[in-house]
Amino acid sequence: MPSVSNPHKTNEIAVSVRDLGLIYTTAIDRRPTLKARLKAFGRGGKQTRVIHALDHVNLDVEYGHVLGIIGTNGAGKSSLMRVMAGIVPPTQGRVEVFGSVSTLLALGVGFNPSMSGRDNVYLGGLAAGMSREEIDAHFEEIAQFSELGEAIDAPMRTYSSGMYARLAFSVAATVRPDILIVDEALSTGDAKFKEKSLNRIKELRSDDRALILVSHAMATLLDVCNDIAWIHKGKLIMRGEPNIVINAYREFLQVGKSAAIDEDV
Amino acid sequence: MSTPLQVYEPFRAGLPPLRKYWKSLWSRRTFIAEYSRSELREQHFDSVFGQLWLILNPLLLSAVYFLLIVIIRGSSDSTRYAHLTATLFLFYLVSNSLTGGVKSITAGQRLILNTAFPRIMLPISAVVISIIKFLPTLAVFLVIRAFLGLPFDWQMLWAIPVLLISVLLALGLAITISCINVYFRDIANFLPYMTRTLLYLSPILYEASDLKPKLKTLELFNPLFPILDSWSRALVHGQTPHLSHLLIAFGWALGIFLIGTYFFLSREREFAVRL
Numbered sequence: 338m339p340s341v342s343n344p345h346k347t348n349e350i351a352v353s354v355r356d357l358g359l360i361y362t363t364a365i366d367r368r369p370t371l372k373a374r375l376k377a378f379g380r381g382g383k384q385t386r387v388i389h390a391l392d393h394v395n396l397d398v399e400y401g402h403v404l405g406i407i408g409t410n411g412a413g414k415s416s417l418m419r420v421m422a423g424i425v426p427p428t429q430g431r432v433e434v435f436g437s438v439s440t441l442l443a444l445g446v447g448f449n450p451s452m453s454g455r456d457n458v459y460l461g462g463l464a465a466g467m468s469r470e471e472i473d474a475h476f477e478e479i480a481q482f483s484e485l486g487e488a489i490d491a492p493m494r495t496y497s498s499g500m501y502a503r504l505a506f507s508v509a510a511t512v513r514p515d516i517l518i519v520d521e522a523l524s525t526g527d528a529k530f531k532e533k534s535l536n537r538i539k540e541l542r543s544d545d546r547a548l549i550l551v552s553h554a555m556a557t558l559l560d561v562c563n564d565i566a567w568i569h570k571g572k573l574i575m576r577g578e579p580n581i582v583i584n585a586y587r588e589f590l591q592v593g594k595s596a597a598i599d600e601d602v
Numbered sequence: 603m604s605t606p607l608q609v610y611e612p613f614r615a616g617l618p619p620l621r622k623y624w625k626s627l628w629s630r631r632t633f634i635a636e637y638s639r640s641e642l643r644e645q646h647f648d649s650v651f652g653q654l655w656l657i658l659n660p661l662l663l664s665a666v667y668f669l670l671i672v673i674i675r676g677s678s679d680s681t682r683y684a685h686l687t688a689t690l691f692l693f694y695l696v697s698n699s700l701t702g703g704v705k706s707i708t709a710g711q712r713l714i715l716n717t718a719f720p721r722i723m724l725p726i727s728a729v730v731i732s733i734i735k736f737l738p739t740l741a742v743f744l745v746i747r748a749f750l751g752l753p754f755d756w757q758m759l760w761a762i763p764v765l766l767i768s769v770l771l772a773l774g775l776a777i778t779i780s781c782i783n784v785y786f787r788d789i790a791n792f793l794p795y796m797t798r799t800l801l802y803l804s805p806i807l808y809e810a811s812d813l814k815p816k817l818k819t820l821e822l823f824n825p826l827f828p829i830l831d832s833w834s835r836a837l838v839h840g841q842t843p844h845l846s847h848l849l850i851a852f853g854w855a856l857g858i859f860l861i862g863t864y865f866f867l868s869r870e871r872e873f874a875v876r877l
Contacts, residue, residue: 353606361875364785369876371786388875423718425874426613433606449644449709456640463633464719466626 347401351436351516351547352421354398358429359391359416359571390416392571394430398516403538403548405562405579407555407586413571414551418518421549436515436547439465439508450494454485454504457493461508475511482537483507484530503530510537517541520551535561555583617867627720634723638730653738660739664690671807680750682809684838687746689806689830691739692765696772696826697797698732703776704783704790711877721870722863725780729772747838755840763848764833771825771855778862781869784876804830825854 345351362385366373369384377384390413398404406414419425422438449457458479462472480489483503488496496504509517519538538548538561552558558565558579565582567575569589575582646652664687671686672678706724707714714721748754783789803824805813810831813820821827828851832843 361872363875368787369785370788371792372788374786419715419874420610422716423608423610424715426871427610428612430612432608432610434608434610435606437607449640451644452640456643460633460637460640461713461717463630463636464713464723465717466629466719469632469636 345400345436345515345545345547347399347545349400349435350397351400351434352396352398352549353433353435354394354396354417354421354430355432356430357391357394357396357417357420357427357432359413359420359425360387360389360428361425362387390571391420391427394568394571394573396566396573396576398547398549400436400515400547401542401545402564403542403550403562405558405565406549406551406568407553407558407565407583408568409590412568414568415520416571417568418520418549418551422518434516438516438518439512439514451492453491454483454489454493454496458504458508462512467512471512479504479507479511482511482533499527499530506530506534510534510541513541513544514546516547516549518549518551521553531557555587559583613871617864618871623720623867627723630719630723633719634727634730637723637727638734641727641731642734647735656735656738657742660687660691660694661742663694667807681752681838684743684747684750684752685809685834686806687743688837689804689834691736691743692768692830692833693801693804693806693826694739695732695736695768696775697800698735699729699772699776700779700797701793702728702731704779704793706776707780707784707873708787708877714873714877721873722777722866725776725866726773728780729769729776732772733769743837752838753840757840757842758836760836760843761833764829764836764843764851767848767851767855768829768833770859771829771851774855774857774859774862777866778858781862781866784869784873800824800826803827805834806830809834825851825858828854 365384365386374384394413394417396417406417408414416425420427420432421434423434449460452460455476458476459469459472462475463469483489483500483506485500485504488500489504493501493504506519509519517538535557538550541548542561550558550562562579565576565579566573567582567586575585642648647656664683667690668678668683668686671682703725706728707721710721710724713719779789779793801807803820804826810821810827828844828847832847832851835841835843
């Protein structure tokens with residue numbers, strides 16, 4: 338549950354991840370169907386795929402810190418975030434969360450595109466366990482921060498991806514969670530909004546909240562993070578000073594300090 | 603160090619801690635109310651014509667089926683029409699729960715991938731929506747009934763337990779089918795055939811007593827049969843329903859609800875990776 342005043346102190350543990358493993362089976366087809374299953378029955382074809390998403394990950398996140406998570410596509414970054422948020426249960430290990438978590442995983446808010454932004458904010462908040470009064474209290478600020486204006490009452494299917502991202506970020510950052518998880522959502526806003534959200538992130542950091550940013554934008558991460566973790570194929574490869582880890586990661590990618598990795602596209 | 607607010611550990615197969623689950627579900631009951639309301643608003647049931655449609659649609663349906671009865675049987679009377687409307691409207695409560703529930707999990711994909719909450723809220727909301735759609739049709743039925751000049755009777759109150767049993771059955775069916783749809787996405791395509799079969803197997807276009815003795819076994823496999831028969835007895839004929847029918851109906855509803863919920867709860871933790 339979100340709290341407005343923050344009871345936590347700097348360097349206190351916010352999230353503790355111990356020996357975390359995540360293995361899951363998923364359907365090969367995007368739409369698994371009975372028809373496909375019946376057809377494959379005779380041939381004995383495989384319908385599911387086992388994915389080893391995380392492997393013995395140990396990670397502590399402290400209050401007052403911004404932890405950046407980097408890694409190639411499919412490295413397990415989003416899986417780690419989902420486990421921390423309690424969306425997917427781990428297969429192995431233990432995650433302890435000392436505070437309220439607000440997630441902004443890959444454009445979280447707005448599950449029903451035919452409903453208005455306002456309805457979606459309320460529904461998302463209620464589903465996350467907030468009370469209607471809490472959302473009422475925050476709604477003005479959310480609408481203001483997102484700069485959507487009248488569009489907040491338009492169906493979300495009419496939104497551009499930037500508007501989507503702006504609303505999602507506004508919700509996550511406005512309810513002032515103890516722990517904020519942002520998964521590649523900053524990159525869709527325009528420059529002005531990006532700056533605004535980075536400022537909000539710094540504000541939350543100085544307010545002794547814990548932030549976890551998943552991003553491919555190295556420049557952004559260098560700017561706001563004081564800690565970087567690099568994940569590759571489900572394993573934690575390196576964790577520490579932003580400069581050191583990012584340089585190692587760049588070297589690994591063998592692209593050096595090129596524009597492609599510096600700028601988020 | 604303080605105690606953690608949340609601990610996430612590997613889960614064993616089977617049910618999550620039920621007390622905790624229930625608490626977390628109960629604390630989100632406003633979500634169910636709000637979701638149903640915005641869903642209805644989105645389907646324009648907050649406007650005058652939308653609400654009119656809620657009443658017109660079942661009326662037109664019952665008119666079409668009544669025409670069918672008249673043509674097939676060659677004759678009909680007002681009691682038959684009352685029976686048809688009463689049972690048809692209750693049937694639509696259950697069938698709307700099924701059609702609304704089947705995609706509730708897959709349509710809530712975005713929410714499920716991004717928020718931790720009891721997934722069972724989504725099919726429950728679908729049932730709440732069909733209850734809200736059902737209530738005006740119940741009023742319409744009572745008007746029709748009064749209009750047809752059928753006497754009102756205290757025995758009609760037996761309809762209340764029958765309605766509660768139907769809601770339990772609707773919940774069980776919606777929860778089960780929403781879970782099945784995660785694994786077999788084409789189940790929604792089969793659904794119209796299933797509900798249509800159920801419609802013809804149920805005493806709606808005919809009365810339970812009309813059924814030929816040879817076909818009596820059909821009753822056994824249809825949970826709606828005792829429900830709709832009891833409903834018609836109480837609401838149309840003003841009689842006490844058979845106790846055995848009530849018990850069989852309740853047994854069916856509770857059984858489907860418990861099995862479906864067990865199935866759902868033990869599976870819901872992997873929905874996020876299956877969507």
